[in-house]
Amino acid sequence: MTQAQSHDGELARWRQIMHSLERQIDDGSLTPGARLPTEAQMAAQFAVNRHTVRRALEELSRNGLIRIEQGRGSFVAEDVLDYRISSRTRFSEWIRRHNKEPSGEVLRLDEIPADGQIALALQIPIGAPVVLLERLGFADARPVSLGSHHFSATALPGLRAALQANPAISEALATVGVLDYRRAVTRVSARLPSAVEASLLRMPRSRPLLVGENINVHHTGRVVEFGIARYPTPRVQIVFEP
Secondary structure, eight states: OOHHHHHHHHHHHHHHHHHHHHHHHHTTSSOTTOBOOOHHHHHHHHTOOHHHHHHHHHHHHHTTSEEEETTTEEEEOOOOEEEEEOTTOOHHHHHHHTTOOEEEEEEEEEEEEOOHHHHHHHTOOTTOEEEEEEEEEEETTEEEEEEEEEEETTTSTTHHHHHHHOOOHHHHHHHTTOOOOEEEEEEEEEEOOOHHHHHHHTOOTTSOEEEEEEEEEOTTSOEEEEEEEEEETTTEEEEEOO
């Protein structure tokens, strides 16, 4: 067998593996969220080396049919959640609209000095104290958002303690007198995730993040929050409503 024939045979094998998995996903044998066999198991099943299996999985991931989580394995991709941006966008309401259970994990709750970007968004001086809440949001235990929420510590005294007691932002704001707020600005961009972001959101670094910069205001027009949220494109798409 020539080197070219060997290469063609290897190419055919990873495509065969890819098409076999595609058929199982299409016919429902592999359901959304299901864990695929390990690379070693598939290599034994198809009598190929693990590099050939990996090539097939990478192609399926690029096509959006599976997601590869470093250290955890490969999973059939779930349905993409529509995140509808409206004047009163709330995380829990968004997740429950898709018949999933919302939850969150606080990664950081701290007081920091405002840098230029935060100061401009919150309309406060550079260096002024800011309450920072970093939180990972889940839908049925799957991470769908990574948010950094910024609030003026001077304008909202007691908020850090309120968030310490209850990290639900709307409820914490209500305890310090902000009973309602609305979305004034949403700016969306896309970029590749950092290693930390990819790990927290359980997504490949080759797939982009959607990054939303949001400003929420009180009915008086006073800025309440400046948020930066990162969404994994394998699981979330943003929809703007009039």
